[in-house]
Amino acid sequence: MQFDALIIGGGSAGMSCALVLGSAQPKLFAATKRIGIIAHQKTSHLQTALFNNVLGLKPGTLGSDILENGKAQLKDLYPHVQQIEKEKVTVITKTTEGFTITTNKNTYQTKLAIITVGYTSLLTIKGFEDHIEPHPRAAAEKDRIWLKNENHLIEDGLYVAGTLAGWRSQFAIACGSGAQVATDIFSLWNDGIHTKIHDKISG
Numbered sequence: 001m002q003f004d005a006l007i008i009g010g011g012s013a014g015m016s017c018a019l020v021l022g023s024a025q026p027k028l029f030a031a032t033k034r035i036g037i038i039a040h041q042k043t044s045h046l047q048t049a050l051f052n053n054v055l056g057l058k059p060g061t062l063g064s065d066i067l068e069n070g071k072a073q074l075k076d077l078y079p080h081v082q083q084i085e086k087e088k089v090t091v092i093t094k095t096t097e098g099f100t101i102t103t104n105k106n107t108y109q110t111k112l113a114i115i116t117v118g119y120t121s122l123l124t125i126k127g128f129e130d131h132i133e134p135h136p137r138a139a140a141e142k143d144r145i146w147l148k149n150e151n152h153l154i155e156d157g158l159y160v161a162g163t164l165a166g167w168r169s170q171f172a173i174a175c176g177s178g179a180q181v182a183t184d185i186f187s188l189w190n191d192g193i194h195t196k197i198h199d200k201i202s203g
């Protein structure tokens with residue numbers, strides 16, 4: 001098994017999930033977990049976004065800078081999270097121990113998979129035909145989709161986050177959805193105990 005948790009997609013939800021998952025390494029329950037992200041960003045909605053309405057972001061912040069800076073933040077702070085570049089997922093299949101994730105270049109095994117490819121992109125990934133439905137919180141004429149889920153869980157070990165999980169398209173909501181999945185995974189790894197990771201100032 002190559003990964004304990006593998007995130008698919010490097011946009012708002014995916015990068016947020018990766019940062020929160022990565023931040024748990026000092027904790028015993030996460031210390032040996034192998035975490036990866038297929039950090040594809042080319043088709044992120046952040047690429048053309050301009051932010052004035054997000055708490056904590058300087059007005060005028062570019063989504064393209066958030067994408068770039070997010071990868072650098074992940075690499076600097078949590079280098080144990082493997083960032084897989086220049087690969088796009090084509091197929092996801094269930095195995096006895098988890099999932100096989102096939103990209104245009106490689107094949108990965110993971111116990112947990114988190115799909116964060118946005119509400120327009122999934123149709124290029126095979127293996128989900130039965131879970132796709134019209135998005136419940138987007139205008140019908142936009143033809144958006146979601147992966148039917150309950151509290152981000154599609155089935156055991158398989159999570160969806162961000163707009164593809166059925167949330168409306170706001171940056172903070174997508175990031176929050178990714179963070180929520182990360183903390184759900186902590187609770188799974190930590191014997192069912194509700195867990196979050198907070199840093200605080202010392203003194």
Ligand SMILES: Cc1cc2nc3c(=O)[nH]c(=O)nc-3n(C[C@H](O)[C@H](O)[C@H](O)COP(=O)(O)OP(=O)(O)OC[C@H]3O[C@@H](n4cnc5c(N)ncnc54)[C@H](O)[C@@H]3O)c2cc1C
Nearest residue numbers: 009011012013040041043044045089117162163169170171
């Ligand atoms: C023009 C524009 C302006 C916006 N302005 C605002 C704003 O002012 N305020 C606000 O709150 N929100 C704004 N948004 C919305 C915000 O950008 C989205 O809500 C948010 O990016 C959605 O996050 P997500 O993770 O669901 O999807 P995305 O950020 O789109 O991420 C999906 C990721 O999956 C990757 N991917 C796709 N297919 C595959 C595959 N097969 N394999 C691997 N990876 C894959 C993509 O490359 C991408 O990185 C704006 C969006 C746009 C388009």
